[in-house]
Amino acid sequence: MNSDGKSFPITRRQFVTVSAAGLAASAFAHQAHARAGAPEQPAGDPFRVIIDTDPGVDDALALLLAMRSPELKIEAITPVAGNVPLELTLPNALRMVEIAGRTDIPVAAGAKAPLMRRLVSAAYAHGENGLGGAVFPEPKIKQVAEPAAEFIRHIVRKYPNEVTLITIGPLTNVATALNADPELAGMIKNLVMMGGSLSGGNITPAAEFNIYVDPEAARIVFQSGIPITMVGLDVTRKTALTETHVQKLESGQNPVSQAAAKIARNAIAHNRQQGFAVHPHMHDSLAVAAFLDPSLLKFEDYYVDVETAGELTAGETVGYSPIAGDLRRNPAAQKQATLSMPIRGSAPTLASAKISPVLRDKFVPNTKVAVDVNSGRFFELLIGRLAESR
Amino acid sequence: MKARVTVALLVALVLVTSANHLHGQKIKMIVDQDARGPATTDMQSILIFLQSDRFDVLGITTVSGDQWVKEETQRTLRLLEITGRTDVPVIQGAEFPLLNSKEESERWEALYGKFRYKGCWSDFSDRPASTPPAFRAGYHEPDVIPPLVEGSPHTKPLDETAAHFIVRMVHKYPGEVVVWAGGPLTNIALALRLDPQVATLAKELVLMGSGMYADNGGISGVDGRREFNWWFDPEAVRIVMHAPWKKIAITPIDISVKTKLGPEIKAAIAKADTPVARYLTEYSVDSFMWDELSAAAMVDPSIITGEKQLYVDIDIDHGPSYGETLFWNPGTALPAYERKATVQFDVDAPKLYDLYVKLMTQPARKAP
Numbered sequence: 075m076n077s078d079g080k081s082f083p084i085t086r087r088q089f090v091t092v093s094a095a096g097l098a099a100s101a102f103a104h105q106a107h108a109r110a111g112a113p114e115q116p117a118g119d120p121f122r123v124i125i126d127t128d129p130g131v132d133d134a135l136a137l138l139l140a141m142r143s144p145e146l147k148i149e150a151i152t153p154v155a156g157n158v159p160l161e162l163t164l165p166n167a168l169r170m171v172e173i174a175g176r177t178d179i180p181v182a183a184g185a186k187a188p189l190m191r192r193l194v195s196a197a198y199a200h201g202e203n204g205l206g207g208a209v210f211p212e213p214k215i216k217q218v219a220e221p222a223a224e225f226i227r228h229i230v231r232k233y234p235n236e237v238t239l240i241t242i243g244p245l246t247n248v249a250t251a252l253n254a255d256p257e258l259a260g261m262i263k264n265l266v267m268m269g270g271s272l273s274g275g276n277i278t279p280a281a282e283f284n285i286y287v288d289p290e291a292a293r294i295v296f297q298s299g300i301p302i303t304m305v306g307l308d309v310t311r312k313t314a315l316t317e318t319h320v321q322k323l324e325s326g327q328n329p330v331s332q333a334a335a336k337i338a339r340n341a342i343a344h345n346r347q348q349g350f351a352v353h354p355h356m357h358d359s360l361a362v363a364a365f366l367d368p369s370l371l372k373f374e375d376y377y378v379d380v381e382t383a384g385e386l387t388a389g390e391t392v393g394y395s396p397i398a399g400d401l402r403r404n405p406a407a408q409k410q411a412t413l414s415m416p417i418r419g420s421a422p423t424l425a426s427a428k429i430s431p432v433l434r435d436k437f438v439p440n441t442k443v444a445v446d447v448n449s450g451r452f453f454e455l456l457i458g459r460l461a462e463s464r
Numbered sequence: 465m466k467a468r469v470t471v472a473l474l475v476a477l478v479l480v481t482s483a484n485h486l487h488g489q490k491i492k493m494i495v496d497q498d499a500r501g502p503a504t505t506d507m508q509s510i511l512i513f514l515q516s517d518r519f520d521v522l523g524i525t526t527v528s529g530d531q532w533v534k535e536e537t538q539r540t541l542r543l544l545e546i547t548g549r550t551d552v553p554v555i556q557g558a559e560f561p562l563l564n565s566k567e568e569s570e571r572w573e574a575l576y577g578k579f580r581y582k583g584c585w586s587d588f589s590d591r592p593a594s595t596p597p598a599f600r601a602g603y604h605e606p607d608v609i610p611p612l613v614e615g616s617p618h619t620k621p622l623d624e625t626a627a628h629f630i631v632r633m634v635h636k637y638p639g640e641v642v643v644w645a646g647g648p649l650t651n652i653a654l655a656l657r658l659d660p661q662v663a664t665l666a667k668e669l670v671l672m673g674s675g676m677y678a679d680n681g682g683i684s685g686v687d688g689r690r691e692f693n694w695w696f697d698p699e700a701v702r703i704v705m706h707a708p709w710k711k712i713a714i715t716p717i718d719i720s721v722k723t724k725l726g727p728e729i730k731a732a733i734a735k736a737d738t739p740v741a742r743y744l745t746e747y748s749v750d751s752f753m754w755d756e757l758s759a760a761a762m763v764d765p766s767i768i769t770g771e772k773q774l775y776v777d778i779d780i781d782h783g784p785s786y787g788e789t790l791f792w793n794p795g796t797a798l799p800a801y802e803r804k805a806t807v808q809f810d811v812d813a814p815k816l817y818d819l820y821v822k823l824m825t826q827p828a829r830k831a832p
Binding site for chain 2: 185186187189190221223224227246250253254255256290293294297382383
């Protein structure tokens, strides 16, 4: 680095260092309850969020939950191809906005296909229409003119360091925005994703669906330096919807609860038809809930990256905890690792022997991974908010 | 926000006015370039588009490759100031390739061998002081802009991303815009992901990149099918080369190595006393005419004396051949997503040199 050279007010390296230090500090102070990577704001001010989504049964319920949560100021909903193609996720998102009476929220159409790969969809789990076969009228409202990645960029730049991305689909839109605008990552407050797993996948033995659909995009996001909270299969597997939940939704005297009940009822029937042994998991709603109330989950700090090349492991989230078990980090080496960790690139196992010969001294956590959930309290939040009368 | 709208309106006004002046005869160009500077093949190709009266340059989009994008943007702005062409907008593009990285290239080297040239990931601090300034600097981080020998610009890039600029221009002039790429294809790939219609709305894609038959047998700096622009961001190439362009023209290194910008051309340019000639005389590098050839062939297609139709693609497996060109002859049974391109192989070199000297010694074109 040329110290005489002109440089930007905050370099990408400083940004990553600060983000990583924020993650590490909160972990050591057992501050898992705090919203990751950002200072708390005054009580009463809603949090600005963008929800990137591929509805999708559990996406639909997650969107309804978010739109019924006064803590959130939803700046945009950005559908992407995933569970079903964009031709369905876009109208499904518009439908949810209409059902919730929240047509004030702009919807921007996202990517039709993953960055590099052909779309693998999951109609087997979400039904041909993406809503478990539950039929709703064609939406009357339309998406905004701008593509999702560009819309995300404008909102983040309008409110620098204020916006949280809640991503509950493949990460194509976010990765496109991050690559097109190199400064953007440094202006995003944090990102809460449903995606990944450190304990085996659901579309392949190694990979969780959202990451598997677009592993390249996921890698770009994990390597961006944005503080990430990962709500993966490790916890979402513990959130199967039950008959009791559906009955509570059916008794809810509002259109949102009725629509949620209809989707849930259809999804349970579809699941049974498809031969699933358990009822549908509320993957995406849990990610929204993790942002609304982090105390529902237990988090641990990991360095997470995504396998993009593997024959059996494409789309696997590979997590490494430098403080797992009784491992202790050498404080000097940890500081050095924070300073010299690659900003973009593969795990530094071969390239960076110069940092330290000890593996755990080379890695700085980039992700808070949810490792346990109180699913009873989660469903109280989800069902309660959807069913309550306003 | 208001200021931004005003700027956008002004820019739109400038573009509309310039379009009116040009009678629709000129080729509307987006010049996408990894603009290492000063006075490299990157900058010289930009100058060809600016100096020739055949083109209406809608904008110059920058992308990391030969140098990091932030430094490139500054050097491009400065070039436009020097040549009095600040009417041409500069739009800053992608800082990182989609997936490839400096770290991955170092891991590759640990496993398979050394790369000859790594663009912005290179460290040239051990080069002798006689090396032209563009190739004498040490490695720096992407955020750093070292002092520029040619001076610092006071103009600024547009408040827009390169990818979005490309999308906006092909919609504004459907069927009219030639997208020309002299660097890695990151911006164009991102534009395609923002809006897949980019490929069909553009008139043509023309690019310098890829390598087929050229090998390093006696040709310094060339590694067969591993060509720098394509090697730097292989995933972007894959996205771009699978898109349904109406037409693709490729200038590969096979033809680049049949050209040479040497002392004779420099001496001819040095005779002129214009800002462009002075800039080139002061800083330019002896080199193959990688990007100049691709640009000059758009000014006068008869410079190209031999071309072939080939299906062209790239290897994106992250192994020893990551980033190497793949190509097949027409008639090969291939998946439907492979695209045929016109690939240039033979050049009338004296004609190229004459055209180049003529353009670089004439007075700078006035801003329209």
